[in-house]
Amino acid sequence: MAQLVVCAPNFSEGRRQDVISAIGDAMSAQASLIDVNVNEEANRTAYTIVGAPDAVIEALMAGAKVAKQKIDMETHTGTHPRMGALDVCPFKPIKGMSPEGLVLCSRHFGRRLGDEMGVPVYMYEMSATHDYRKTLAQIREGQYEGLAEKIVKPEWKPDYGPACFVPSWGATVAGARPYSVNFNVNLLATKEQANRIALNIREEGRSSTQPGRLKAVKAQGRFHEEQRLVQVAVTIVDTSITSIHEVYEECLKDAKDLRVAVVGSHLEGIVPLGILISAADYYIKKDDLFISDEEQKVKLAIERLGLDSLHKFDPKTRILENIVGQGSCGPILSMQVRKFVESVGGRTYTPGGLTVAATTAALGAALGSMSGWMTFGLKKFQSVETNMRQLIPPLVRSTEELLNLMDASYQETASTATSVSGVDSSEIQVPLQILKSINKCWTSFLDMAKYASIACKPDMQIGAKSLETGAWAAMQMLRASTQDLVNVEQRSKITSEARGELQHCQDMCREVLKILDERV
Template structure:
């Protein structure tokens, strides 16, 4: 898997289209960088750019953007609703794929050093990149904003991490960091700026300052209700509404829906209308699915398909209120992924069968075993669906809501292994064709072949694990499911047993050439146990089904 880091620079320009596009071009024109999103705001006078690339590429992409901004933005003329300290106000690096937080910290420090050296601007480190505990949080560094920077730079405790402690009038300062995903989430209110900010003070972790408790007698007793939340209230002239603008720094601990519901409570207490919300930049898929799960549980909804869950979230949060929310353009996983479906699973049935029956060694038994497992799971899911939402079996609805999701998810998960098995074989064959001219060549070839064999063992072993995870669910389903699906379940469990046997044969044929005896013994023990479990479970479920004659 390629190494991918996300970079989200925020520039203090949201109105001049030419400048916004020039900065975007600086990023997009960098080799190895993919610009995913450009999100300008007129009232905030700020544009958030999101791009991804290798560690080396994202540093260069951020530098190219900064070079454009240095000549195009003059902070002496800047006004806007959003707090800011410089032309390139903040530039975080975020791990996405096959990289660590340490990698992002290295990027942040390399970028900071190069930025300060080339442009002669002061740079502060924040987040995980900060060496100074007092600079971990962005609001602490940005306090006083651009206007207070000349005085700030004179204080020893605010000496920049990179660059000289000298005020650069056209630029200000830049804050660079490394962090996990931050969700920028704005909730729309038919209210004044002051009312929106009042709610922001209620919910943000920082709460109110000492001089802010007089604002509202009832509210002052509950400041800072939400962990991992930064918030401010502002007014959007172009939309004629106010917003509580929120940064959620840890969406796993403080989900989006929790923030939305808390703001909704405060708005209702103040008799203010909430009219949708807005996600700025990109958002992780997990953060959106969290919201779907919450409203599904809250309203007792039963939804399996991912795209339907996304529709539910868009509707409940009003994410289309200020512009279309397109999941393919706003969810990070969708943006960086290549085609999710491999060439084999994308084939129609006829072509797949003909390809298996050709002279090509792939797809072979491993791919067929994975497909068999997916089909077995599919028959289980079918039996569940035909037992759900049917007036004749209405008493089973609650149970089917419990049994269907794991079967349906497993069915979809197994599909990817049809191509994974063929890819594992190709990896091994490529390794076998490496040169053997020198002793070093031979050693490298042997190492690559052993790695290829490990992959070829791991793929079917994983398929056996996933397949065997379904037996408890299928046993419960066989006991109560629509009797008209009896034969379908019988075929399904036999197919799953066959799939596990298929994984056994594929594991064993590759295991014999592995040189690590300890791994061989461990894998052999596991795959033997997998076959025994599949045989016993299949027999037990068939017995249950044979006993059902009603």
């Protein structure tokens, strides 16, 4: 899966438009710049950039270089706490990034900033190296004015860069943070009633002896002047711990007890797609619905949460992946079919056999899910509707996995073609992952062969053989890669695992074809 990171660097400049624009232009040349929030009073600008980890780091470095030339902290004034020209730089995950990967990404940036620009860098939050300096408030205490004295103390030695005061720059704080959102639930009630609900759900509750029900949640009741209603104003500090639909459902419970009406909700700012998909999946399970299309899931989440109640929630402008053109499509998935085929046939190693293996398998999985869709919802196949509800989603997920592996295989082959350092682990892991992803299809494919419309029999036969062919092709590419492994034991272990995956695939293909041959 392609990786996406969002970063919100805050620079200590909010009054000189030429400097604000120069920093933004430098960063937008490397990654997607999706928001610029200028605060003249604070003399501070918060940018939001999105992209692959390496692209985001390059964008930050480009912006920092402009800031070093044009911002002088010795003359900086403003109402907001600050300690550096590039004051704080939080990294947040969007897609395909583990917490560990995000920490490594932020530390890589911190190291580069410190080494290449000669400025002090402190890591915070998930990337912190000491518990006593984990939060931004802890590190920024004393602000810029107190930094000269603070930085020379052993306990305040920067994580990267020089352990000395750089007057024109100050210091930068960077680190990985969980994704947080502001989510407000609308009520036809009094502010006091909204506050009662807030006290019930927020993590700190009413007191240390009366904690609230939801972790990683801050909340309070407030009056919305423009709309003439009240809200439970919620900040979810970590959406991986508590989701927006959990907040909404808990507010519904308490509102029912208080006999007040909930009239939708409001999700602030730009949000990752996964937040809405998670809500949709909850309501799909709760109401026994069958929806697998991403766009339809987003519509369901908007409707069930009442996100249109105050202002229209437009997925094109409010969902982060939509703004940056999904971000998940790499060089192969972005190609038109004709261009892809011509590229395979061109005088180049990429795309090559491994990408074709993943492509063939993805088409096989897609034919399996197509057979399910051509059966589902038709009255004459009502007896197998429950089967289709269970069989289609795994094949849709496997198709998506294999599509992502098409891009991963291209990137792996491209790096191999230019490498002189021997075998990289990705050269082995990508074909092995293709084999494993193919084998995830067979449980559903086997039953699909039994229950799907007989009109789809040839499609399922082609699909099964495509999966088998993709697996065979991935095995050939893996064998070629492992030939250069010096460690004989490692090579034997890897090839043995891959042979087992291929054998299982071939056995299941035969079983599927046998079932289909017997159907008339």
